[in-house]
Amino acid sequence: MAISKEDFQTLIEKLTAQNVTLVAVSKIQPLQKILQLYELGQRDFGENYVQELVEKQSKLPTDIKWHFLGPLQSHKVKYIAPFVNIIHGVDSLKLLKEINKQGKSNNRSINVLLQIHLATEATKFGLDNSELDTIINQISESPLTHVKIMGLMGMATYTDDVELINKEFKSLKQLFDLYKNSNVENLHFEILSMGMSADYKLAIEGGSNMIRIGTLLFGARGMKDLL
Numbered sequence: 292m293a294i295s296k297e298d299f300q301t302l303i304e305k306l307t308a309q310n311v312t313l314v315a316v317s318k319i320q321p322l323q324k325i326l327q328l329y330e331l332g333q334r335d336f337g338e339n340y341v342q343e344l345v346e347k348q349s350k351l352p353t354d355i356k357w358h359f360l361g362p363l364q365s366h367k368v369k370y371i372a373p374f375v376n377i378i379h380g381v382d383s384l385k386l387l388k389e390i391n392k393q394g395k396s397n398n399r400s401i402n403v404l405l406q407i408h409l410a411t412e413a414t415k416f417g418l419d420n421s422e423l424d425t426i427i428n429q430i431s432e433s434p435l436t437h438v439k440i441m442g443l444m445g446m447a448t449y450t451d452d453v454e455l456i457n458k459e460f461k462s463l464k465q466l467f468d469l470y471k472n473s474n475v476e477n478l479h480f481e482i483l484s485m486g487m488s489a490d491y492k493l494a495i496e497g498g499s500n501m502i503r504i505g506t507l508l509f510g511a512r513g514m515k516d517l518l
């Protein structure tokens with residue numbers, strides 16, 4: 292573990308005082324490291340790959356709340372639909388409809404966050420403001436019965452430029468507040484998921500209430516095939 296037990300507990304105390312939920316991003320990390328954090332009380336874990344998540348879920352305690360991060364292909368939703376707690380990276384109506392369909396066949400409602408494109412890097416995906424607006428309008432007109440839209444998620448540019456990061460987080464917070472305070476039906480805006488190992492403090496200052504941290508907790512990620 293990259294973080295000591297004491298430092299982890301201090302971190303959790305600070306986050307709890309600020310009403311911020313920690314998602315421990317355990318992608319490419321072995322089961323044993325996940326269990327070490329679990330034993331310290333951590334329950335929210337995040338994964339990026341469907342197959343890896345399904346395997347880990349089947350081997351780890353059932354009270355873990357699993358978060359799916361990153362791009363998700365529609366045809367793979369069915370594998371995680373029975374148990375996933377929140378899907379963070381939803382960026383199309385097509386994907387939302389598939390999640391709804393799989394929620395229905397599992398007789399449950401699935402929590403999702405819509406991902407907004409913030410960063411200057413082209414590799415980070417997500418919706419722009421007008422695409423978000425289009426999706427939200429469609430949802431309010433024809434509600435999805437088995438999807439709960441809990442808020443927004445975004446990733447800032449990976450840079451030392453604090454001003455740029457602050458600007459990106461601020462724009463996401465404003466967008467979040469806009470919909471949270473709107474009267475649009477069928478939205479349950481409560482969660483603003485922003486902040487990773489390198490920028491979580493800025494994210495919390497900027498209004499985040501859910502941070503996704505991997506490297507800082509577990510250390511650098513090894514090669515995937517060393518699992």
Ligand SMILES: *Cc1c(COP(=O)(O)O)cnc(C)c1O
Nearest residue numbers: 316360361487488503504505506
């Ligand atoms: C991997 C990942 C993280 C964690 O990144 P760290 O820099 O290791 O904290 C957070 N969010 C998403 C979407 C990720 O893919």
